[in-house]
Amino acid sequence: MKQPVFSIDVDLVRGTFWNTVRVESTHRVIALVGASGTGKTSVLHAIAGLVRPTRGRIVIGGRCLFDSAIGIDEPAHLRRIGYVFQDGRLFPHLDVRANLLYGAPRRASGDARFSLEGIVDLLGIAPLLARRIDGLSGGELQRVAIGRALLSAPELLLLDEPLSMLDRKRKDELLPWLQRLRDEVALPMVYVSHSPEETARLADAVYRVD
Numbered sequence: 001m002k003q004p005v006f007s008i009d010v011d012l013v014r015g016t017f018w019n020t021v022r023v024e025s026t027h028r029v030i031a032l033v034g035a036s037g038t039g040k041t042s043v044l045h046a047i048a049g050l051v052r053p054t055r056g057r058i059v060i061g062g063r064c065l066f067d068s069a070i071g072i073d074e075p076a077h078l079r080r081i082g083y084v085f086q087d088g089r090l091f092p093h094l095d096v097r098a099n100l101l102y103g104a105p106r107r108a109s110g111d112a113r114f115s116l117e118g119i120v121d122l123l124g125i126a127p128l129l130a131r132r133i134d135g136l137s138g139g140e141l142q143r144v145a146i147g148r149a150l151l152s153a154p155e156l157l158l159l160d161e162p163l164s165m166l167d168r169k170r171k172d173e174l175l176p177w178l179q180r181l182r183d184e185v186a187l188p189m190v191y192v193s194h195s196p197e198e199t200a201r202l203a204d205a206v207y208r209v210d
């Protein structure tokens with residue numbers, strides 16, 4: 001039997017909100033969908049170690065990140081996770097190259113997928129390297145944000161509605177880059193979105209958080 005890539009079963013509490021979320025999947029690229037406020041971002045936060053579930057277990061790619069029953073709670077900085085936010089969250093006072101290199105390990109991973117050259121090529125951002133962040137389009141910003149997440153040589157990528165702030169034209173521009181990322185970098189990915197079109201184009205399986 002195929003081993004699951006994602007095995008998640010967590011109770012999440014944020015203020016007065018609580019939900020139990022279960023995802024068991026043998027697919028490498030999954031999408032989480034569901035109405036606003038059902039806890040999709042909270043699941044990503046729990047995977048990244050930014051929010052501690054009140055109960056449960058998170059195992060991804062055979063690696064246990066959290067298990068309340070046996071006291072495992074790997075610190076966020078050791079989880080090797082790349083996180084791409086809705087709004088990019090880049091540093092406006094730094095140029096693209098400095099943003100990419102921010103947080104990159106001092107010693108190269110040796111994996112060409114995570115070298116500066118490899119990532120710049122993958123995402124087509126060579127012409128942007130010396131540009132300031134505040135002059136970039138929304139789609140360019142998100143490609144840089146994805147590049148920065150990759151430079152940390154992650155074992156898993158979390159993408160929280162990365163297209164939601166973009167207009168139709170920019171969305172159409174960025175989608176093929178996301179597909180390229182999915183196929184060429186070949187990491188497990190969790191993609192949160194409200195758009196059935198995006199999830200159909202990017203994910204191998206879609207899970208509803210209710």
Ligand SMILES: Nc1ncnc2c1ncn2[C@@H]1O[C@H](COP(=O)(O)OP(=O)(O)OP(=O)(O)O)[C@@H](O)[C@H]1O
Pocket residue numbers: 014015016017034035036037038039040041042043
């Ligand atoms: N820091 C917090 N303190 C209190 N409540 C919070 C906090 N963060 C999130 N919540 C609440 O937890 C619930 C789930 O939020 P979450 O952002 O995970 O939902 P979501 O499904 O990602 O929503 P959306 O689709 O609108 O982004 C919401 O009701 C939200 O208001």
